Amino acid sequence: MKKLTTLDSLSRMANTLRRDVVTMLAEAGSGHTAGPLGLADIAAAMYFNVLNIDPRRKNDPDRDRLFVSCGHTAPIWYAALARAGFFPVEELKTLRKLGSRLQGHIDRLTVPGVESTAASLGQGLSIAAGCAYAAAMDGKNYQTYCVVSDGEHDEGSTWEAVNFAGYYKLQHLTAIVDRNNIQIDGPTEKVMGKEPLRERYEAFGWHVIEIDGHNIEQIIDACQEARAIGEKPVCLIAHTIPGKGVDFMEGDYRWHGVAPGGLDTEKAPPKNKQLEAALRQLHY
Amino acid sequence: MLTKESHLKRNIFGKDIEMAPTRDGYGIGLVEVAEKNVNVVALSADLTESTRAAKFRDLYPDRFIQMGVAEQNMVTVAVGLALQGKIPFVSTYAVFSPGRTWDQIRISVCYNNANVKLAGHHAGLSVGPDGATHQALEDLALTRVLPRLTVLAPCDAEEARKATHAAAAIKGPVYLRFSREKSPVFTTAQTPFTVGKARVLHDGKDAVIIACGPLVYEALVAADRLVEKGISVRVINMASIKPMDEETVERAARECRAVVTAEEHQVAGGLGGAVAETLARSYPVPVEMVGMRDSFGESGQPEELWRKYRLNAAAMVDAVIKVIKRKH
Known part of the structure; x- marks a missing residue:
């Protein structure tokens, strides 16, 4: 697969993915908006630069693996996979519809390029750790990435996975924590404490790098650093803004699980104008 | 036999x-x-x-x-x-x-x-x-x-x-x-085992005991005892709970017309439930269930527990006699 090498082209791709996300969600009439918009720069950086993958060789044993633990962020990953050539872009508009391959939450069996099904929180990092363990057993050098939401650090099973990966020094494992500070019931620290997140990971034997999750250069550099660290798993705490790119959604936790056109807020335009307004802002 | x-x-x-x-x-x-x-x-x-x-x-x-x-x-x-x-x-x-x-x-x-x-x-x-x-x-x-x-x-x-x-x-x-x-350990290397297939271990026509796990042996003991009472009991080993061999279950129901299930498990949702679901769809006959009845166990020796909670051969003998009385 041909990589995008300039920051400008990657930024444009992130913007395209955001447009895909709001369009497909508005068409579906339900789904999660804030998280996927906040992850667009990470998705663009990973699928169009960092990952060693090729849609023509989906099952290449030496490919990099990107797992997603927070299955509700499906729209951004579907958009990235489609734009990367894993399936037709036109199919994005079938999201959440009867008979569609694009299920509401990420489905490995139906969507080409998806490494594992995900939905119930607190499971994906374990799956990624199992993958990294298998790579170590087989002497493979591919990198295993796992995108984890900050909210799912409430799950005890997430910490079982963190402990396991640290204990076995799974050096080819990189967790990318989407630190967007929101979850369904409100700001993360109000719902249940996650801090000090960096120190928690470090205490379990991980190397931690904090980055701006909207700075594509930082994302790429951190992934390269993570690959080079060796000896231990690496956690990239990516600080992101939920709803990034759409001013009436940015930072507002109420857009966590609502599609454009589905919520009245003080800042938002009328429901029937929300998609149009979002797309206008995402014009490049 | x-x-x-x-x-x-x-x-x-x-x-x-x-x-x-x-x-x-x-x-x-x-x-x-x-x-x-x-x-x-x-x-x-x-x-x-x-x-x-x-x-x-x-x-x-x-x-x-x-x-x-x-x-x-x-x-x-x-x-x-x-x-x-x-x-x-x-x-x-x-x-x-x-x-x-x-x-x-x-x-x-x-x-x-x-x-x-x-x-x-x-x-x-x-x-x-x-x-x-x-x-x-x-x-x-x-x-x-x-x-x-x-x-x-x-x-x-x-x-x-x-x-x-x-x-x-x-x-x-x-x-x-x-x-x-x-x-x-009563089966041998030659005993067939196929996923999705139930095995008739003991022939009989008056009733059938469908069991799984260690209770299969107890079912054979029960069938053996019932021979002396002149009751002929078929025993089926249902090791494959899912997929279940519905054909063998239905045939046993048609031929024996009375069914006893036996398991070290709650009868609700377990083998008893599964067999009852199958028979309700295919060939309903009276069913008695040997198993746990909506209760937890407790400490004790295995044999004592089986006796107290009625999971042994004696319980199956009683269940067979009871189910035969209920035959249409």
């Missing part, structure tokens, strides 16, 4: 019959499948000896993963291994997995169709002195409702060995149910 084609041991009611827990058959089978296939790996949550994964660990240390007391992570790490081509066997007590790990099994194993083999140990009341907390009496109900999951409950150590081989050969998730306590 014992059926010839089941190739059971001779003199299975003799005092010198070999005794072994079904978990021993798992331990032997695990090593055998590991020898044949380098992709077989084993995971244990700090219960390696008692789940009989120790021999595998000693022979194949590089393919054994100690997971600590973290069952949820164990199941999902196994998914990650399976997605990369490994065939992970996950061993712990059934009360913990599927007990604690049902969400992981539902989504990450079954919905994901990951090639994970779940070994649930210490199932049934015969766990004994450890008491109700460790006696899994609900695991069949938890597993048999999950799409894509094969559910096997072998009747003795030899069949447990075969079930372990069968699990490795299946491409997809499998749940295996094992007991802690020794029970008679």
